[in-house]
Amino acid sequence: MAETMAPATAPHGAPHGADGSGETRRDFLKLTTGAFAAVGVGVVVWPFIHSMNPARDVLALSSTEVDLAPIAAGQAVTVMWRGKPVFVRNRPPEEVQAARATPLSELKDPQPDQARVQRDQWLVVLGVCTHLGCVPLGQKSSDPKGDYNGWFCPCHGSHYDTSGRIRRGPAPLNLAVPEYTFTSPTQIRIG
Amino acid sequence: MTVSLRGFRNLLGALAIGAATVLGTAPAQAAGEAIALPDTRFSFAGFFGTYDRGSLQRGFQVYKEVCAACHAMRQLSYRNLLEIGLSEAQVRAIAASFQVVDGPNDQGEMFERPARLSDRFRRPFPNEAAARAANNGAYPPDLSVMTKARHNGAVYVHALLTGYQDPPAGFTLMDGMNYNAYFPGHQIAMPNVLNPGQVEYADRTESTVDQMARDVTTFLAWAAEPEAEQRRAMGIRIILFLIILGGLTYAVKRKVWADVKH
């Protein structure tokens, strides 16, 4: 394109080698330079994109430690983790019993209770309804706990059992279990 | 070619005058009385400088045991200490040795708990007024970006820490002030805090005043510019890339202009 636009005065004398090799050399040089410049632009774009990923202070808060000692049997606490509520429930034996006695065939999202807890009495689930993201009720003793004595989502009426599994209502999946580890018998780290 | 060269010469001339002016201006901004500082070389100085990890860890120890009694570093969190070569277990232990305020709890009250990695360094005073009240009206400044907040940065901080002397004859020192050879006006509210053997270094380095001042200055320089190592390494790569790209572009320019008689 450049060549076609050269001005009337430009072709004074022979611009390129008589055999035309100048033309290929120039094209090769242009391609190399263009490729180099393109790489440069690509490299420049990355810092901008990456700056929108979670910053280091945000990542530092991506794990939360929870002291289990003050949670009595039958009680639950709600902790904030990555901007979302996490339900930590100290289940009395009858609740564990109820959860384990349920046959998998009755479940919409079949999952044995054992696969959802690390220690029988402690249930740790994300307090976000898998339907449309509301926070289910059931943490406080005065809350409705739904038909299965677990949690009840007031938005569209999903019922969860004592293992946080969906039993009735529009939610498709059980309450999610976040990654967590017991750092001591009375402490867990979520995330 | 001469045309462009001529233009280029003009341009370079103008740039040189500009650069000379600016170079002459920047140090002049310090104005006031200029005190010659001792020439201190740090591991992190220069184009290829890096922070000496041992010095950083010793410097943090000096900060923790000496400076932190009065000076906050509010921009730093305990997790940042992972970058000076301490292990996660060590940093967790350091953090846990400090009580920080959290809350409110379910009763609506603030409470204290051991610090975690994500917590900021504990501040010695809750606010500036409290700091002044405890320090005879003087405010111990935050040290997070101290080496960027003073002319001559690290060299100045090191000089200040080693610059406590008896006032020369005829110098009237105000009540509660201390004589320092490198502080502007020579009267500083901060007393000399570094005495030989003040801290016992974990790595058994002898804790002379100069050693402690050097270590804590290194730590403060890192705290102010933790990105410096990454920045310089990236800078070298980018400038090399640009030099090659510049050569290629100039070659293309020569080719394109080759058929223009001028």
Next chain:
Amino acid sequence: MAIGLHDSTFTNPVIRWIDQRMPVFTMMQKEYGTFPTPRNFNYFWNFGALAMVTLMIMIATGIFLAMNYTPHTAYAFDSVERIMRDVNYGWLIRYVHMNGASMFFIVVYIHIWRGLYYGSYKAPRELLWILGVVIFLLMMATAFMGYVLPWGQMSFWGATVITNLFSAFPIVGEHIVTWLWGGFSVDNPTLNRFFSLHYLMPFVIAGVVFLHVAALHITGSNNPLGIDPKGPQDTLPFHPYYTVKDSVGLVVYFIVFAALVFFAPNYLGHPDNYIPANPLVTPAHIVPEWYFLPFYAILRAVPDKLGGVLLMFGSIAVLFILPWLDTSPVRSMRFRPIAKWALFAWLIAFFALMWAGGKPAEQPYVLISQIATAYYFAYFLIILPLLGRLERPLSLPESIALPVLRGGGPLPAGAVAKPMEKA
């Protein structure tokens, strides 16, 4: 060809389809492809393009900084430090933005110097020049408000001193200052509005830049000889000749820019701005950023408050009427033996002001500022108008492409085709 469609010359069907309905490709081709450009540009003609690129860099980095910046007196300083420490590549984006301001002014000052030396402000380019001065004013306002945002000591006190300038005006002065502040001192409302305006102004600048370029493409570019192209033999198509030449300049510019960002990011700044703003403690020496120093020196050269303010604004205002102050019909200083040296002396005065502006307001700096200020204005208001009548310019070359005979008799025959060297 359907009625109402543009007659496109492009053959690619997609481009052609768009171009017929909205001839942007034809326009680009005309303004940046085949645009006839004088063939004798030197590297000073890079700086318009460099300024344009710098504006884009500033807008891009600024948008990403704003994603993490908090315009509140209690959080501004800390949010900037968080960008420096915790945001991924935040330090890079902030240092590019911070030093980009300095680079922008370096580029624009050289661009303005180019205009002064080669008479680019003269007819028919008066409006082009005026739009350029408007851009310069907008840049200064933008840079000033941007410097307030980190909310360090120099931010706060710079804002206090500069906004107080307006109090020099009789009667309305105090009201203007209160209005600017949105309160009774520089405080949170001030910071908040400065952030809002600092975000807005670059887009206003971009708009005026568009007008600046539009005006340029009507008159065409000036050139080092200051004479008009007489035909196609005097010009080259903008692409590829000047696109590639601008690219060379751009890469060199990036090297300088990178050296500053990666190896001396705080060299042009002031350490006091790393001390959080404190309304109770004034720094020992308040100095503006280096690019404002000449104007700051003019302000301080006058012992009278209102006089100083008026003179400072006057130093920019005089640029607006420069096209009519310079009465010489010759554009390029190459052909003006006296005016050329008067202009170099003006440059020295400008640098003297820059130097004195960074010094404390005491002797001999004030005297130097006064002499330099006097010459700054004398050049525009006395020397240029007089020289237009008194000076005998050298004879101008007949055209850009023809040989220039000057001084040493006819050129050797072989040099006939390369006229420019001797210009």
